[in-house]
Amino acid sequence: xxxxxxxxxxxxxxxxxxxxxxxxxxxxxxxxxxxxxxxxxxxxxxxxxxxxxxxxxxxxxxxxxxxxxxxxxxxxxxxxxxxxxxxxxxxxxxxxxxxxxxxxxxxxxxxxxxxxxxxxxxxxxxxxxxxxxxxxxxxxxxxxxxxxxxxxxxxxxxxxxxxxxxxxxxxxxxxxxxxxxxxxxxxxxxxxxxxxxxxxxxxxxxxxxxxxxxxxxxxxxxxxxxxxxxxxxxxxxxxxxxxxxxxxxxxxxxxxxxxx
Amino acid sequence: xxxxxxxxxxxxxxxxxxxxxxxxxxxxxxxxxxxxxxxxxxxxxxxxxxxxxxxxxxxxxxxxxxxxxxxxxxxxxxxxxxxxxxxxxxxxxxxxxxxxxxxxxxxxxxxxxxxxxxxxxxxxxxxxxxxxxxxxxxxxxxxxxxxxxxxxxxxxxxxxxxxxxxxxxxxxxxxxxxxxxxxxxxxxxxxxxxxxxxxxxxxxxxxxxxxxxxxxxxxxxxxxxxxxxxxxxxxxxxxxxxxxxxxxxxxxxxxxxxxxxxxxxxxxxxxxxxxxxxxxxxxxxxxxx
Numbered sequence: 001x002x003x004x005x006x007x008x009x010x011x012x013x014x015x016x017x018x019x020x021x022x023x024x025x026x027x028x029x030x031x032x033x034x035x036x037x038x039x040x041x042x043x044x045x046x047x048x049x050x051x052x053x054x055x056x057x058x059x060x061x062x063x064x065x066x067x068x069x070x071x072x073x074x075x076x077x078x079x080x081x082x083x084x085x086x087x088x089x090x091x092x093x094x095x096x097x098x099x100x101x102x103x104x105x106x107x108x109x110x111x112x113x114x115x116x117x118x119x120x121x122x123x124x125x126x127x128x129x130x131x132x133x134x135x136x137x138x139x140x141x142x143x144x145x146x147x148x149x150x151x152x153x154x155x156x157x158x159x160x161x162x163x164x165x166x167x168x169x170x171x172x173x174x175x176x177x178x179x180x181x182x183x184x185x186x187x188x189x190x191x192x193x194x195x196x197x198x199x200x201x202x203x204x205x206x207x208x209x210x211x212x213x214x215x216x217x218x219x220x221x222x223x224x225x226x227x228x229x230x231x232x233x234x235x236x237x238x239x240x241x242x243x244x245x246x247x248x249x250x251x252x253x254x255x256x257x258x259x260x
Numbered sequence: 261x262x263x264x265x266x267x268x269x270x271x272x273x274x275x276x277x278x279x280x281x282x283x284x285x286x287x288x289x290x291x292x293x294x295x296x297x298x299x300x301x302x303x304x305x306x307x308x309x310x311x312x313x314x315x316x317x318x319x320x321x322x323x324x325x326x327x328x329x330x331x332x333x334x335x336x337x338x339x340x341x342x343x344x345x346x347x348x349x350x351x352x353x354x355x356x357x358x359x360x361x362x363x364x365x366x367x368x369x370x371x372x373x374x375x376x377x378x379x380x381x382x383x384x385x386x387x388x389x390x391x392x393x394x395x396x397x398x399x400x401x402x403x404x405x406x407x408x409x410x411x412x413x414x415x416x417x418x419x420x421x422x423x424x425x426x427x428x429x430x431x432x433x434x435x436x437x438x439x440x441x442x443x444x445x446x447x448x449x450x451x452x453x454x455x456x457x458x459x460x461x462x463x464x465x466x467x468x469x470x471x472x473x474x475x476x477x478x479x480x481x482x483x484x485x486x487x488x489x490x491x492x493x494x495x496x497x498x499x500x501x502x503x504x505x506x507x508x509x510x511x512x513x514x515x516x517x518x519x520x521x522x523x524x525x526x527x528x529x530x531x532x533x534x535x536x537x538x539x540x541x542x543x544x545x546x547x548x549x
Contacts (some may be wrong), residue, residue: 011357018354019374022432025388026377028398032391040391042401082283089280105283108291110537112489114506115526119294122301122519126311142290145283174275203381205492210513219383226387226496230394238384245379253372 026242033235040232051236061221061237068202068218071133075140076148076197080190082141083148088182091156092164109146116142117207124211131213139207144197151196155189188256195252199245302523311519319524329521332508333528339419339504340488343426344480350427351434351479356468358435359442371439375432386496389425390416393497417499425497426487434479441475442468477543485533505529 032040036048055061086105090098108116120139121131129135160182167177183190205219212220218241225234305314323329358370380388392398393416400412415421445468453463487493491506498504503511505525512522 008361011353011361014353015357018350018431021350021428022374022377024398025385025392025428026380028391029380029384029388039396041394041396042398082286085279086283089276089278092276095277095280101280101284104287104292108287110485110533111291111295112485112506112529112533114489114491114509115298115530116291116294118509118513118522118526119298120290121513122523123294123297125519126297138290141286145286149283178275199379203379205382219381222381222383222387223492226383230391234384234387235391238380238387241384242380245381246376249379 029235029242030239032232033239035232035235038231040230040235051232052240054233055236055240058233061218061225064216064218064221065240067133067215071137071140071208071217072198072202075137075144075201076194078137079141079144079148079197080152080194083145083150083193084152084183084186084190086149087153087156088178091153092161105149106146108142113143113204113206117210120207121210131211133212133215133217135211136208136217139211140197140201140204143204143207144200147200148193148197151193152186152189155186160185192252192256195248195255199248199252202248203241203245298523298526301519302527304520306518306520309517319520322521323524323528328503329508329525332503332505333525333532335419335502336488336505336529337532339423339426339494340484342423343430343487344483346423346427347430347434347483348476348480350431352438352472352476354431355435355438355442355475358439367439367443371436374435378429378432382490382492383496385429386425386493389421389428389497393421393424416497417501419498419502421497421499422494422504425493426483426490430479430483430487433482434476437479437482438472438475441472441478445471474543477540481536481540484536488532489529 028040031044033051034047034049035044036046036050083105086101089095090101095101117139120135120142124131124135163185164177164181167181168174172180203219204217205223208217209220209223218237222234222237222241225231225237300313301311302319303315303317305312305316305318354374358367358374362370377385390397394400395412395414395416397416399415400409403409404412449467449471450463453467458466489506491510494504495507495510498507505528509522509525509529512518512525
């Protein structure tokens with residue numbers, strides 16, 4: 001179907017309006033993080049980096065940033081490893097209980113984070129386990145493992161199996177085959193899975209909020225900062241969080257598409 | 261698939277068979293068991309601040325008799341429905357334009373551009389909308405400057421703001437799912453319709469739209485389920501005139517440490533999600549995603 005140039009005007013206009021809608025909050029957030037003043041609202045004065053300096057001086061915030069990185073990396077690493085091992089069994093062995101196993105592994109995706117958090121909160125409370133970042137990490141493993149499993153499973157095909165067989169024919173043990181053949185072949189998928197899980201954990205609020213006490217993660221600190229009202233310091237923190245997430249995701253997309 | 265017995269296979273511990281165990285254990289221990297415990301606690305009683313393991317419907321009676329608890333659930337369903345409908349209406353044309361008007365090799369770029377702000381964190385995204393909507397915020401300043409209004413109007417801290425914040429997020433998500441669906445539709449269907457004399461509108465209504473229902477359904481389901489379980493967006497944008505079910509649950513957890521009532525409301529929330537799933541089930545082929 002041919003469209004004349006004036007026929008394109010309505011759709012171009014629509015795309016423009018929607019992009020304004022999609023980008024307006026982000027632009028306002030980032031712009032006013034450079035505000036030279038006390039409130040992140042128009043008129044824009046600046047640019048100034050004073051609020052980023054304030055972030056660096058905020059010890060509690062810097063600690064939480066470190067906590068977030070550790071929780072994100074730990075939970076993403078464990079979720080990717082366990083998801084990969086599960087995918088390995090299901091792709092290579094096709095066990096009799098495969099359908100049920102797949103259902104069980106994917107089930108956490110269908111339940112709200114809030115409900116998973118409440119369930120863990122009540123359970124650990126009854127067991128007398130106190131809230132900590134370790135408990136938060138467990139929560140993040142639960143929510144991310146289904147995704148890691150799905151990403152990795154979708155990339156495991158029978159063609160890889162022949163290479164694994166060849167390795168075994170040459171005398172490699174199961175574990176050696178896994179580490180020297182399967183993992184390198186699947187590196188793009190494993191990497192994408194790790195990055196996506198780390199980003200989701202890094203951003204996650206409700207589980208981190210309900211299951212941590214003294215040491216907390218960055219989204220929890222940002223939420224606490226909101227009680228003080230609108231301040232450019234939150235803009236600066238939000239901009240940093242956004243920049244790190246975007247970098248990780250784009251990196252994951254780049255790495256996983258380049259090798260296809 | 262028939263399992264080929266490998267001639268040189270060593271005996272002993274069969275690694276590839278047991279590799280799935282840790283994942284299954286984690287899911288069982290930290291997902292299934294907590295949900296079962298939560299379900300049990302919803303039947304427990306709190307006597308003198310202590311939990312008593314009982315088996316009573318009293319908490320559920322209380323939930324259905326206290327109008328403000330039930331109302332929170334209805335509010336949530338309304339907000340989730342409004343969010344879903346608005347997001348579909350906003351996202352469909354965008355996905356359509358990207359699929360049929362943008363040259364093929366630019367589509368990937370356009371799509372990434374359209375969903376980039378998806379990765380702003382939940383807390384920060386809602387806060388950003390506050391910056392845009394507040395009384396001295398971006399929109400009010402712009403309108404005052406142009407002279408359309410002479411008094412700042414109140415845009416934030418109400419249900420509209422909550423729905424707007426949600427719709428912003430899910431417009432991006434739905435653009436993705438609908439695009440993924442539209443791009444898979446065989447172009448010859450549309451060409452055949454045109455050859456047989458169908459107008460553009462007819463082709464859309466009779467061919468493209470029906471074939472893109474699965475993409476809409478997947479996105480709409482995700483939008484509904486995530487919206488109805490989200491605490492942060494209504495908490496930041498919604499003001500204090502009404503509470504949604506996640507906020508009501510958090511109130512029970514926080515101030516009252518009332519785990520049984522929080523469990524009851526969580527169970528009700530899960531029921532709503534399950535019913536939604538059953539409604540959408542015939543369109544949801546999750547394994548295709």
